[in-house]
Amino acid sequence: MDSLSKIQKDFIGLNTKYTLANGEKTRRIYLDSTASTLMMGAANDAIKSFYHHYANTHSLLHFSAKISTNEYRFAHERILSFVQADPNDYTCFFTGSGTTAGMNRLARVFRDYRPHHPIAVISLMEHHSNDLPHRKHAKKVVHVPLTNHGGEPGCINMDALEEILRKHSGQVNYVAMTGVSNVTGIINPIYDIAELAHTYGALMLVDGAQMVAHLPVKISGYENPLRNIDAFVFSGHKTYVPGSPGVVICRKDILSSIEPEEVGGGMVDRVFVEKYTITETFPDREEAGTPNIPGAIGLAAALEVMDRIGMETIFEEETELISDAMEKMKLIHDVHIYGETDCNICPRAASISFNIAGMDHGLVAAVLNDYYNIAVRNECFCAHPYVQEMILEDVMIEYPEINDNVYKPEYKIKAGMVRASFGLYNTTKDVDFLINALNDIIVKRELYKTKYSINEDGNYVHESFRPNMEREFTISGFVDDYFQSR
Numbered sequence: 001m002d003s004l005s006k007i008q009k010d011f012i013g014l015n016t017k018y019t020l021a022n023g024e025k026t027r028r029i030y031l032d033s034t035a036s037t038l039m040m041g042a043a044n045d046a047i048k049s050f051y052h053h054y055a056n057t058h059s060l061l062h063f064s065a066k067i068s069t070n071e072y073r074f075a076h077e078r079i080l081s082f083v084q085a086d087p088n089d090y091t092c093f094f095t096g097s098g099t100t101a102g103m104n105r106l107a108r109v110f111r112d113y114r115p116h117h118p119i120a121v122i123s124l125m126e127h128h129s130n131d132l133p134h135r136k137h138a139k140k141v142v143h144v145p146l147t148n149h150g151g152e153p154g155c156i157n158m159d160a161l162e163e164i165l166r167k168h169s170g171q172v173n174y175v176a177m178t179g180v181s182n183v184t185g186i187i188n189p190i191y192d193i194a195e196l197a198h199t200y201g202a203l204m205l206v207d208g209a210q211m212v213a214h215l216p217v218k219i220s221g222y223e224n225p226l227r228n229i230d231a232f233v234f235s236g237h238k239t240y241v242p243g244s245p246g247v248v249i250c251r252k253d254i255l256s257s258i259e260p261e262e263v264g265g266g267m268v269d270r271v272f273v274e275k276y277t278i279t280e281t282f283p284d285r286e287e288a289g290t291p292n293i294p295g296a297i298g299l300a301a302a303l304e305v306m307d308r309i310g311m312e313t314i315f316e317e318e319t320e321l322i323s324d325a326m327e328k329m330k331l332i333h334d335v336h337i338y339g340e341t342d343c344n345i346c347p348r349a350a351s352i353s354f355n356i357a358g359m360d361h362g363l364v365a366a367v368l369n370d371y372y373n374i375a376v377r378n379e380c381f382c383a384h385p386y387v388q389e390m391i392l393e394d395v396m397i398e399y400p401e402i403n404d405n406v407y408k409p410e411y412k413i414k415a416g417m418v419r420a421s422f423g424l425y426n427t428t429k430d431v432d433f434l435i436n437a438l439n440d441i442i443v444k445r446e447l448y449k450t451k452y453s454i455n456e457d458g459n460y461v462h463e464s465f466r467p468n469m470e471r472e473f474t475i476s477g478f479v480d481d482y483f484q485s486r
């Protein structure tokens, strides 16, 4: 067995079973990796093994502290080499809650770094985590519109981006764009965008939340240095290590020129009553307080595994799977996939968002779960402007008064999509399972409609099926079992 096939079978939760509405107990098909990936077995084992040596990285001299400190340092080096960021020029540091924490931090850093450049340019495609931090911390945000590919909107309009950069030349602090959409999976030409941004004097930030697990990343080292990325953020929980922190990779010279955003233990050389001196050492300077050491170590182990397999290989394998899924979905007449579906014209990674004609997204997601044990996400995926842009015309048929800036709770039922998303562990069997389920749902569409009603929160609820999730796992149940077994 090659190393890819070996690790594909070694994720925690691939054999999780639940009882369905028809009383059968079946294996869950996990198609929600864009929200959070399952845990890689090797990373879990690395963390468990490390726990025997666990100690604070701020302690220095005892054996365990040496192991903790060394491996925590290695985790930073591993990440920099994984994303091909030159360690002479870049540092990497961990932040609290995923990409969101990192992007908020960067928005403040860049605001303070270039206070006379008031504008942040982002796209209409962004997750709220790469939109709202800039709205809050930059003086002004300009959104780049989308363009069509073969009649399907979904891609960044590069001409419009250039026009915005030209119009606001000298005013734009940075362009912040996602590497891969968490809705359509469309891959953005971030290195071309970086070149454009730099040409007009702007810096380039990348939201890499959906990139790192799925395709090779190269932050620096281009023959044309305009293509380098200035700062990059991603989430460990989307990279096969739930519980690991968010990661920021940033040019050191930017961080050195302003006081770190967060202060406390571990980032100072000396503290006196009257003053304190901040260390010049990276990443310590950016990591006040005791970090999430096991999370960082698990993440480094996962990246090491993926690097040994090769990100090109992983990308090719996943592209084949997602193309297969889209080709099969396209054959189902009543399924509409959002965004260009030909990966040769518009490359994609991980996510496919769709709707079934005549069924609300919430109903489809509920039926996929309750009758087929397929876990998907629905609604707007924290990317309201992007989803709205793509479905507005459909929703207007139901609610003609809807427009870009008005939202009423009842729109939620219609304004959304279903997202199937894939990770390293998904196989063509999972794809076929989804396709069969979609075909079956379409045949039984009217029957399923009679089985559900919409509750006051706007969610679909089955007429009689009330899954007992507490039977599956509760913390206190786990502790009861623990005491009984000792």
Ligand SMILES: Cc1ncc(COP(=O)(O)O)c(C=O)c1O
Pocket (backbone or CB within 6 Å): 034, 035, 097, 098, 099, 100, 101, 127, 129, 130, 178, 180, 181, 182, 207, 209, 210, 235, 237
């Ligand atoms: C493209 C993108 N950016 C940012 C985020 C936010 O990530 P986190 O929840 O880890 O902060 C997500 C999460 O889905 C995402 O898909």
